[in-house]
Structure formats: C-alpha cells, structure tokens
Amino acid sequence: MLFNSFDFGLFLVIVYTIYWTLGVKKRAAQNILLLLASYLFYGLWDWRFLSLIFLSSIVDYYAAIGMGHSKSIRNRKIFLWGSLLWNLGVLFTFKYFNFFLDNFTSLFSIDTFETSYYFWNVIIPVGLSFYTFQTMSYSIDVYRKRIKPTHNLMEFLCFVSFFPQLVAGPIERAKNLLPQFQKERHFNLKQTKEGLRQILWGLFKKMVVADTVAIAVNAIYIAPNEYGSLSLLYGSALFFFQIYCDFSGYSDIAIGTAKLFGFKLSKNFNIPYLSRSVSEFWQRWHITLTKWFTDYVYAPLIKNKKRSYAAKTTALFVTMTLIGFWHGAQWTFVAFGLFQAITISIERIPLKIGSRNVSLIAYLTKIPLGLTIIYSFTLIMTSCIFFRSQDLTMSFTIIERILSGVPSDPFNFIIGWRILVIPFLIFIEVLTRYKNYPFEHLEKIFSRPVRWLIYYIFIFLIFRYAGPKEEFIYFQF
Amino acid sequence: MPDPKKNLSISNFSRQQKSFAARCILFFIPVIVVFFCFEYAVTKIPTNYALISDVLKTNGDTIKIAIFGSSQIQNSVNPEYIDLPSISFSSTSQHHNSDFEILKQTLDRLPKLEIVAFEVSYGHFEIPHNSKYFWKNNLYLKYYDVNTFQRTTYFKDRFLTTTRTGFFAKLLESYYIKKNYKYDYNIYGFDRGNYAGKFKKLNYNTSEILKSTIKKDVRIDRIAFKYNVPYFFNMLDFCKEKNLKVVIMSPPTFLNYNDKRYPDVLHRRDSILEIVKEKYQNIYFLNAEEDTDFTVKHFRNENHLNPDGAKVFTEKLNVLLTKIN
Structure with a gap:
C-alpha cells in the first residue's frame, strides 16, 4: 500500500x-x-x-x-x-x-x-x-x-x-x-491540521516533483552512453532532487500521518541542498539514519572525542561505508559511502595557517553561501551518480563522460517546462526555511478562505501534474 | 442504561472533533464531486480499450486469433487486414506478464481461439515485466475484466483517474477544452490516423533521419532476462496445453535503430528463440526487423510503424496465419 x-x-x-x-x-x-x-x-x-x-x-x-x-x-x-x-x-x-x-x-x-x-x-x-x-x-x-x-x-x-x-x-x-x-x-485540533498539511506537502513533493523528474532521470540513465556531458550533468542533478523529494516527501507523509494519531516522529530532512559542506549535508539528510550510525557505530569506534585525526578518519570510513552498504547490497552503494567518507575526511583535515588551527569546514563557513552550496551540491551530485547507476562501470562511464566534455546532443529538458517544479520547490522551501515544512503554522499568516484556496490549488496541482506513479525509492532498503 | 461514552460511538467525540469532522466533510465534498465528474468525463473519451472490449463482448465467440504485445505491435497490426476473426490486445508498454494474464482470463470468452501471437522484439527479454502497480492494470480490469494486479481487486481498482491522474487530466484538457485529441479508430481499436512522429516531422527524409540521434529504449538487463525467459516458456507451455498455435513476432525497425542494437541483447534473444524452435512444434515465427519491404514512409519513428506500414506488416502476418490455419 x-x-x-x-x-x-x-x-x-x-x-x-x-x-x-x-x-x-x-x-x-x-x-x-x-x-x-x-x-x-x-x-x-x-x-x-x-x-x-x-x-x-x-x-x-x-x-x-x-x-x-x-x-x-x-x-x-x-x-x-x-x-x-x-x-x-x-x-x-x-x-x-x-x-x-x-x-x-x-x-x-x-x-x-x-x-x-x-x-x-x-x-x-x-x-x-x-x-x-x-x-x-x-x-x-x-x-x-x-x-x-x-x-x-x-x-x-x-x-x-x-x-x-x-x-x-x-x-x-x-x-x-x-x-x-x-x-x-x-x-489535538492544531496537531491534526498540521498533520494534514504536512501530508499534502509530502504528496506534492513525491507525486509532482519526484515522479515528474523521474521521467527525465530514467530516460538518461537507461542509456547514458547516448548522452553528452551536459545532459548527464542535468540528469544527475535531477536525480538528487528526485531522491530528495521522494524520500523527504515520504517522511513528511509519515510524520503527518503520525500527528493525526497524536504521535510525534523525528524530523528526517532539513533542506539538504542548502548545506555548506558534505559534513553538514549529513546533518540535514536522512537525519535519523545519520544519528543512528553516529551513536551506535561511529561513537563507539572513536570512544572519546579527543582521538587523533587518523583514528577519527578510520571510524568515519567504516561508518560511511556501512551507511552506503545499508542502502543495498551493491558495490555502487559501497562506492557512494566511500565517496562521502573521502570528502568528509578531506573537509576535516586539520591545517595550521599561521598560528591558527583550521579545517576546510571552518573555512567553508566564511565564504559566501552561494559558493559553498555549489561546492557541496557538486560533490553530493557526484555521489548520487553511484547511487543511481546499475553498476560501477556505469558510474565511472557517466563521470568520465561528464568530465571529458562529450558534446551534448541537442540538449533538451525531456520534461519540458515541467522542470520549473524544481525552482518552485526551492523557492518555497527557502522562503519557509525556518519552519519544519512550508505549510506549518499557515493559520498565522492566512485566513481560512485563503488557506483552503491554497489547499485546493495544491490538490489540483497533484491531480493535474502528477508524474507516472513510481514506488518510493527507499522502500527497497 | 449503558453509558454511551463507554461504547464505540461517535458520542465519544468531543465538540472540537465533531467540528473538525464537519469541516473535513465540507472541505472534501468539492474534491470528491470533482473527482467523480473527472472520472465520468474520462470514461466518455473514445479509447481503443473500449473498442477492444466491444470486440471481445460482441465477437468473442467467433474470434480465432488473439494478438498481444507492446506499442510496437499495436502500431504494426491492424486486424482489419486479417481474414480470420481476430482481436488485438496489444498496447503501449504492455509486457508478457500482462499479455499472459489477459490471455488466461479471456480464454473462456474466446471459445474458438486457435492462434495467439506474442511479441518478442529485439529487447523484449531485457525489459522488466509490468509491475503490480502498472497504471494500465485498472484499464484491463475496467475494460477487459482482467485482473493483472496480482491481488484481489476492489471497486476502486476500476477508477481510471487514480492510476495516472496527470495523464488523464491532460487527456481531458485535450479532448474537451483544446479539442485537439485526434483519433481515427476502426472497430478493432486500431488508430488509422496515427502518422504523427519523428519521421513525419523530418518529412521522411532518410538522410535527415539517419543523422538524427535516437535514444535507446533497451538496456542490457540480465536480471530481467533471467526472469523473463522462464516466464515466456511458461506461456508457451500453457499454449501447448490448451492446443493453441503460437506466432512469435518482431515488427520492423528502421536502419538506424537496427544499427544501434546491442549485439549481446540480440544474440541472447535469438539463442532463446532457437531453443523455442527446437522444443515446441506449435510455434511459428515472423521476424520483420530487417525486412527491406518496409521503407521510410512506413514508419512513425525508428521502431514504430505508421498505418501504411501496419497494412504491409499485417498482410504478411495474414499470409502466415492463413497458412497455419
């Protein structure tokens, strides 16, 4: 079901x-x-x-x-x-x-x-x-x-x-x-309303954004050799949004449903594409899984926070490889985890500049947000190539084709103007970034007729622009 | 008197809950009304499924040939040109598992059925079967009364709009509002006006077509292959048991499509067909993939024929069917 x-x-x-x-x-x-x-x-x-x-x-x-x-x-x-x-x-x-x-x-x-x-x-x-x-x-x-x-x-x-x-x-x-x-x-009437709103937002993310974007991703990933670097880059970036909206949409529906029964579940996503670094990404993406591995694998491995960089890095590699492997029994997922481990360990390298001890993470907090977002998104998107590919050969082929600048066939969005769902999503989420989800506390801003109008519009958008039904990606895990 | 508050009753609801329930009903009534209007309007749009269903109901007891397959077959076989009473159940993205369920569940409505035709085009064995969430399951149930859900069905499984809402919304818009929904179905559900496509757009100019890029719609998928092949053998065993003759077809594909085929995929498919040839007596083949009788003007795109191409292919099929019969 x-x-x-x-x-x-x-x-x-x-x-x-x-x-x-x-x-x-x-x-x-x-x-x-x-x-x-x-x-x-x-x-x-x-x-x-x-x-x-x-x-x-x-x-x-x-x-x-x-x-x-x-x-x-x-x-x-x-x-x-x-x-x-x-x-x-x-x-x-x-x-x-x-x-x-x-x-x-x-x-x-x-x-x-x-x-x-x-x-x-x-x-x-x-x-x-x-x-x-x-x-x-x-x-x-x-x-x-x-x-x-x-x-x-x-x-x-x-x-x-x-x-x-x-x-x-x-x-x-x-x-x-x-x-x-x-x-x-x-x-609790308030909690119930919040639950229903969160379900509506989750359905929008899953059915309109993730399932629509999936059309383009599937088309590109079925035969990556047929596409040039621009198309592959586009497909890989879209896959990040597909998996994000698929999984966070599911989480929103789950949390909203629990609210209807008077339960409070943990937050699982926090606009991960706004991360300044890969390390921060894991504090915003699948938060409950990250915490699980931190508490039960990483922390016992390092035992105390004062351990050396090498010890912490070893623990990091074990943890991230296991996180990758948790997703599925494929080398692509192992590579996904390892890639994350490598990037995080680089970000954590302690550097001595003058008399100060710094690291890349500390440096990233000081440069403009836009640049850091591009930095982290590029790395996350690269790791997503491993996540989405059928096997490692395919992953490396895609990366190679992207890097070698294979001329793109006449580039097209595949899903036409419906690509606008992505900027629309980003706009809404960034605008409401201090909330748990965009529709939270809507009654504080809008009167009931306006709220109902918003709900009807989103129901219409779901009915009208839902992509072909795809099973939730994370169900297989 | 039993205390009503201790029973399962709506009287257990607080005032707040009752007010919430009332508001929910008020909110969802327009949604439900719109949904049913939407559903009704969708069912009124002429579709090939409704026509195929009519053929099944009215001519079921005389039909001798049933044709199955994906859009490649749907675009290639026009039952109008088959001399024996026939029906084509083929439709876009339909795979062997849907074909087999349709065959099994309509067999008692086709008492004179003698020949079935299945598609085994180039990449058929490497494409995963239709999932149990395949949106056409509702169509099969509604129009053919065939359950392809792999589970018990309920009233809601006959709703069309819940399966692929966006698609049907677009269809409604096209049919009722923009009025640009073009079709020319014959009584068998074959669209005689289906010429639109890449080849027409390029004015059937072969050099332009050969220059254009084509996207592969098949990837090497050994897992699907491992599953699909034994399944196909089950289908053939079933036909043998029911004394049905089988035609295995692969419709024509254009030069540039043929050039792009993976040799591995082709080799695996052909080796399986060799085994089929040796193992079964009641099997006939029609492979038109590289048939030179088909010119550029017979195609809609690289792997789909237009109605003119369908006429040529169906006539070839008809010759084979007549011979078999």
Whole structure:
C-alpha cells in the first residue's frame, strides 16, 4: 500500500475514524487497533513477512527483558549479542546473502547463472533495514541502561511496527516513540491540521516533483552512453532532487500521518541542498539514519572525542561505508559511502595557517553561501551518480563522460517546462526555511478562505501534474 | 442504561472533533464531486480499450486469433487486414506478464481461439515485466475484466483517474477544452490516423533521419532476462496445453535503430528463440526487423510503424496465419 495511493487514503480514513471513536480513555484498545492496522498495512505487501517482523519484535522484547533482569555484565552481553545476531542475521539472509554469494562465485570463477539466481532467489522484505535498525537500537539502549525495558508486549509490538514509519522511517529511538504508546493520546485540533498539511506537502513533493523528474532521470540513465556531458550533468542533478523529494516527501507523509494519531516522529530532512559542506549535508539528510550510525557505530569506534585525526578518519570510513552498504547490497552503494567518507575526511583535515588551527569546514563557513552550496551540491551530485547507476562501470562511464566534455546532443529538458517544479520547490522551501515544512503554522499568516484556496490549488496541482506513479525509492532498503 | 461514552460511538467525540469532522466533510465534498465528474468525463473519451472490449463482448465467440504485445505491435497490426476473426490486445508498454494474464482470463470468452501471437522484439527479454502497480492494470480490469494486479481487486481498482491522474487530466484538457485529441479508430481499436512522429516531422527524409540521434529504449538487463525467459516458456507451455498455435513476432525497425542494437541483447534473444524452435512444434515465427519491404514512409519513428506500414506488416502476418490455419 503506497502512501500516494487511493488504498492508503481509504485505509487512513477508516483507521483514523475508529481510533478516535474508541475514545482517549481506551489507550490499550487504541494500541491494539494501531497494531492490527500496522500489520494489515505491512501484510498487504507480503503476508509471509509478517512472521519475520513479529519474530524480530519477540526476540528483541525478551532479550531486553533478559538484560533488565541480569545483574552481571556477562549475561547482559549474551542477551545483547543474541538480539544483534538475530537482527544482523535476518538482514544478512534477506538482503546481503546473494551479494556475498555472487561476489564469492565471481572471485573463484564459479559459473554463477545457476547458483546465484536460483539458490536463494528471495525478495527483500519491505522496510527490513528500517525496522531492524529500530529494534537493534532498542536492545543497545537497554544494554547501555539508557532506557528501561518495557514489560508490555503490546506497546513494544506497536513501537516496532507503527505503520506511518514502518517501511521507510524515520528510524525512531525507543526513548522517543515507546513512551508515546504508554500514555494517553488526546485529540489535538492544531496537531491534526498540521498533520494534514504536512501530508499534502509530502504528496506534492513525491507525486509532482519526484515522479515528474523521474521521467527525465530514467530516460538518461537507461542509456547514458547516448548522452553528452551536459545532459548527464542535468540528469544527475535531477536525480538528487528526485531522491530528495521522494524520500523527504515520504517522511513528511509519515510524520503527518503520525500527528493525526497524536504521535510525534523525528524530523528526517532539513533542506539538504542548502548545506555548506558534505559534513553538514549529513546533518540535514536522512537525519535519523545519520544519528543512528553516529551513536551506535561511529561513537563507539572513536570512544572519546579527543582521538587523533587518523583514528577519527578510520571510524568515519567504516561508518560511511556501512551507511552506503545499508542502502543495498551493491558495490555502487559501497562506492557512494566511500565517496562521502573521502570528502568528509578531506573537509576535516586539520591545517595550521599561521598560528591558527583550521579545517576546510571552518573555512567553508566564511565564504559566501552561494559558493559553498555549489561546492557541496557538486560533490553530493557526484555521489548520487553511484547511487543511481546499475553498476560501477556505469558510474565511472557517466563521470568520465561528464568530465571529458562529450558534446551534448541537442540538449533538451525531456520534461519540458515541467522542470520549473524544481525552482518552485526551492523557492518555497527557502522562503519557509525556518519552519519544519512550508505549510506549518499557515493559520498565522492566512485566513481560512485563503488557506483552503491554497489547499485546493495544491490538490489540483497533484491531480493535474502528477508524474507516472513510481514506488518510493527507499522502500527497497 | 449503558453509558454511551463507554461504547464505540461517535458520542465519544468531543465538540472540537465533531467540528473538525464537519469541516473535513465540507472541505472534501468539492474534491470528491470533482473527482467523480473527472472520472465520468474520462470514461466518455473514445479509447481503443473500449473498442477492444466491444470486440471481445460482441465477437468473442467467433474470434480465432488473439494478438498481444507492446506499442510496437499495436502500431504494426491492424486486424482489419486479417481474414480470420481476430482481436488485438496489444498496447503501449504492455509486457508478457500482462499479455499472459489477459490471455488466461479471456480464454473462456474466446471459445474458438486457435492462434495467439506474442511479441518478442529485439529487447523484449531485457525489459522488466509490468509491475503490480502498472497504471494500465485498472484499464484491463475496467475494460477487459482482467485482473493483472496480482491481488484481489476492489471497486476502486476500476477508477481510471487514480492510476495516472496527470495523464488523464491532460487527456481531458485535450479532448474537451483544446479539442485537439485526434483519433481515427476502426472497430478493432486500431488508430488509422496515427502518422504523427519523428519521421513525419523530418518529412521522411532518410538522410535527415539517419543523422538524427535516437535514444535507446533497451538496456542490457540480465536480471530481467533471467526472469523473463522462464516466464515466456511458461506461456508457451500453457499454449501447448490448451492446443493453441503460437506466432512469435518482431515488427520492423528502421536502419538506424537496427544499427544501434546491442549485439549481446540480440544474440541472447535469438539463442532463446532457437531453443523455442527446437522444443515446441506449435510455434511459428515472423521476424520483420530487417525486412527491406518496409521503407521510410512506413514508419512513425525508428521502431514504430505508421498505418501504411501496419497494412504491409499485417498482410504478411495474414499470409502466415492463413497458412497455419
């Protein structure tokens, strides 16, 4: 059930109506309803994988309780490793097994046609990386005694499977989301309106911007050898906006939907194309994933902030490679992560100018914003080439063709005047950059008739200018 | 008396909630009304799907030949020139999985069906199948009563505007407002006026056409190939089981398109067809990719014929079908 589908609209209206009809006093019944709705939502992708999400929840729930009861560190470690092994095992089996098998067979020149394809021809469960990371963070936090384990299975199952953020995040921490299942939710008109507005904005970004831009990106990336450097540059820049609007549009719909049920989810994007550096980009892009890797991979690797540049850089490379690999079992994603690691490590090189210690990041904050945006956007766009390409050969071919200035065939926008959706998006987002999303607190600026007019205009734009329906890119992760 | 506030009831709503619900209804009523008007207006636009559906309903019990494929076949086969009663289900972007579902689910409505024709053009095996979200699934359900969703269908699956809203909005604008929606469908749903395209724009000037750039619409996709080939064999097995003869077609493509083909893709496709030839008895082939009977004036663009080209190709197909029958 895609967020941008009629099915989801109907599903949402039904669940929402029953949820509030139950009354605020019946928190447990509301939780049961949310769990059933979430399992239905997930089961409509593939019923078979419901057992997987249920099993993962059970394993982590009891592992955490085990850690809570254990007095010795050794026992706590056993429970933690049990939980981690389960989660990483599931991830490996469903997401990475074929990748390692393919590479192993290629390395030893074994005929792969039969083995890699037919041996373990399994589809990746939707949202696997998201909910696995969420449950892992719960186990680690319980182990570190940052949170106490819950003893209410229903609440924990709801936490793992909450449908607005189940398949593509934001990756929530138990500390933030779990308590929200434990307390009464009161209908809040203001929050509800904000939720609906955020959903509308998310739908606009996904259906009008991302899906329209996808037409041009797909056309260029299906046969990059046919295009000159200008077209490839254009296609790669557009892909950045496609993936941004696709994923942040999804996040807006998820956060807005959660608001309708009285929940608050974490912010996942903060206008990433305004970053001054690649380092800053990761503070604005998929924020919950960055925080996850920072807390559970990077920080434990460096242990304390005073470590040397070399130690920090090593930790950075490990973290960014894993972030790349998190996206999918392909060398292109590994290259994507490595590219980010290289650029961030360069930005962090400590330089001594005169008596001052500076770094490129510090320098970037002092030069005009426009130049730094061009700098960071160029690097991010280059890394996006790895992200979008079928394989590494294709990535390098595109980069080579861009750099060698292959004359462009008669350049055209492919999507004609609809390319204007990009400047329109940038204009709106920059204008409202201090808000969580452009429609926030609209009632403070406009009267109701004007607000309604704005909503109708955006609904019209979605109906009239929606591109061909594309699945959300991050669902595959 | 039971306390109404303890039951599942709208009386549990606060005044604020009731007011919000009322405002939502007020807000969405115009949206819903516009949606249904939009949907109604879209269904009133003449389409080939409606005409094909009519053929299926009225002549289904006499039809002997069913043709499947993508826009290449849709533009290449005009059933008007086939002597035996026939129907063409081909349409833009339609792949084997949609073809197969349409065949399986209309078979009981085509009791005299003897021959089916499938497309295996140059890159067909390397193009991924239509997804379960393919926007035409709603069209197939609405007009052919065929479920290609790979799931149970509901009332909303028959709505057209929810599938590709932008496309249908443009169509409405073109048909009702700008009045520039041009079509000349015959009773089989074949558009006899479909000449517009790159070749006409370049006045059928071969040297200009050869100079112009063409975009490849096929990429090397071994994963799709690995999946599509066994699927195609399933289709052939099904036809064998149902005693249906099969024609495998590849329509003509222009010189510059042929020059741009990936040798690997071509080789893989041809090697599969060799296996088909050896394995099955009930299969016939019509490969017109490099057929020199087709001149520049028969094409709309590099890989689509215009109605004149369709006439020539269909006549060739007709000769084969008559021979088979």
